[in-house]
Amino acid sequence: MCSCMVALVQPADTRLLALPEARWAAVSTAAFLLALPLQLLGGTAWLWGPLYAAAYLAGGWEPALEGLRALRGKTLDVDLLMIVAALGAASIGQVMDGALLIVIFATSGAMEALATARTEDSVRGLLGLAPPTATQLHPVRGAEGEGEREETVEAGALAIGDVILVRPGERVGADGRVLDGASDIDQATITGEPLPVPKAVGDEVFAGTLNGTGALRVRVERDPSDTVIARVVALVEEASRTKAPTQLFVERIEHRYALGMVAATVLVFAVPLAFGADLTGALLRAMTFMIVASPCAVVLATMPPLLSAIANAGRHGVLIKSAVVMERLGQTDRIAYDKTGTLTEGTPHLTKILPEPGFSENELLLLAAAAEHRSEHPLARAIVAAARELPRGESPGQAYDFRSAPGCGVTATVAGREVAVGSPERLGEGAAVPDTDGTAVVVRVDGVRAGWLLLADRLRPGAPAAVTALNRLTTAPPVLLTGDNPRAAHAVAERTGIPSDGVRAGLLPHEKAEAVRDLGGRVLLVGDGVNDAPALAAAHTGIAMGRAGSDLALETADGVLVHDDLTAVPKAVALSRRARRLVVQNLCLAGAFIGVLVVWDLAGHLPLPLGVAGHEGSTILVGLNGLRLLRESAWRE
Secondary structure (H helix, E strand, O other): OHHHHHHOOOOOOOHHHHOHHHHHHHHHHHHHHHHHHHHHOOOOHHHHHHHHHHHHHHHHHHHHHHHHHHHHOOOOOHHHHHHHHHHHHHHOOOHHHHHHHHHHHHHHHHHHHHHHHHHHHHHHHHHOOOOOEEEEEEEEEEOOEEEEEEEEEEHHHOOOOOEEEEOOOOEOOOOEEEEEOOEEEEOHHHHOOOOOEEEOOOOEEOOOOEEOOOOEEEEEOOOHHHOHHHHHHHHHHHHHHOOOHHHHHHHHHHHHHHHHHHHHHHHHHHHHHHOOOOHHHHHHHHHHHHHHHOOHHHHOOOHHHHHHHHHHHHHOOEEEOOHHHHHHHOOOOEEEEOHHHHHEEEEEEEEEEEEOOOOOHHHHHHHHHHHHOOOOOHHHHHHHHHHHOOOOOOOOOOEEEEEEEOOOEEEEEEOOEEEEEEOOOOOOOHHHOOOOOOEEEEEEEOOEEEEEEEEEEEEOOOHHHHHHHHHHHOOOOOEEEOOOOHHHHHHHHHHHOOOHHHEEOOOOHHHHHHHHHHHOOOEEEEEOOOOOHHHHHHOOEEEEEOHHHOHHHHHOOOEEEOOOOOOHHHHHHHHHHHHHHHHHHHHHHHHHHHHHHHHHHHHOOOOHHHHHHHHHHHHHHHHHHHHHHHOHHHHHO
């Protein structure tokens, strides 16, 4: 039986051995498999008896203890009933049958514990963990002046205000802000950004991200228990503890069902006895009834599929916060999207070069990039980035006399010519602005217009495919909710396949929330998790882009796209629907098994071993069916 669990675990997964439920189930199974052949081969009872006793003890002590605790709280636990049934079977000489019941029951519990453990492991492994130690800097004063002493400390012992040193190639030990130094940091595990991010004095850094080639002095700004990674891990643990509505409904009726089952068991025992049946036969039938009528498979029907789906989604960059969310995600009937930072990358890119006569495209771009090289404006960075993609060897030369005017642009002397790059209105070219869905920047050389650079926010590579895939899963057309201007909004909608009548532009944050409520139905909102927070809270389900791991992205939304991959959203919705289908399948399967076995026991004569095999076999079948969603193929389907 334990081989079923082992088959579900990848070779590199050592978490199984750390699960007490799995260890006790393995011990119980081993004792049973040693005792069974000794008994069947005619060995003496003192050989196989202690082994059966070990199987009972190893597999039954924990559910018996939990059942007694529940009974102390005036709740009749099904686990306790199964232990009573196993002991009852042993009391009338059916020792092997009772041991089989214990073994399979313990295996079922280990499988559910495995699903929960795999959920935590998958997401923790995805996000990575902060390093265990950090290099703390302490100010010292000596004869040669002030300096700093280095000390290796536990990362968890750092406090707000401490200063740490992050050497090249090391992982950042705490969330904080750069005091000194410059470097590029790979923070894909937190924000999903594919390229290292430049960090300089004043920039924020996150625990667990990987430093590049520069050394950084960082002031700690968050307690280790409140870092982005710590909060995400806490959310994962909370997700494993939550219960979906279906599970809560099952548990509500479980207590009443258990009481009814005990009453029915008493009747099954007492009525035949009153009509002259022998004591052993009546007790055996009653024990068989208690076993086959127990709703173990029903109780196990809900959580394994949902927890498996959470684990699978987590491995692929979708952090689902709870089983409630996973069940609700599949009920989505309409999708609403934010634009900037969600369907688009949120940063400008050069889309077109329009040179005036006398200038080539490359010449115009190189002149503009040389003038903008020292500017920190996002448009300037986009122009410089585009120039870097040109073939090497093309260069207008060094820029001198750089001057920047906020809101206007920059001017510089490049190769002996005065180059001005900036706002058409501020540079006197407002009347000639070309038609564009983005931003037009004018380039003037020696006071004469040399051409235009058109920039726009670029669609995320997977945005059109994600919108199309989600459209197939919903009944209502998608909508676009944005604070941007209508022209830019309609351009993005057209390129992603969103109907023009579904575009709502120029919305403030509270207006986005009102728009979500006005849509009605079960709306899934995909946003960037910052200015979309009210709308994420108003939606039936909200998924945030994992940008910067902000509080709003992690706390307001129901799920987070860790890698900012929009194509993962339709896969997560489809996975949720498969999980819900498996829950229904499991409930039907469990109900059918219970019904058939109960009728067989009441109307005929159901052998106890067959009753145990049928009941616990259905429990294992339901558990295995639920854990199917752990497979890699479940995400791709």
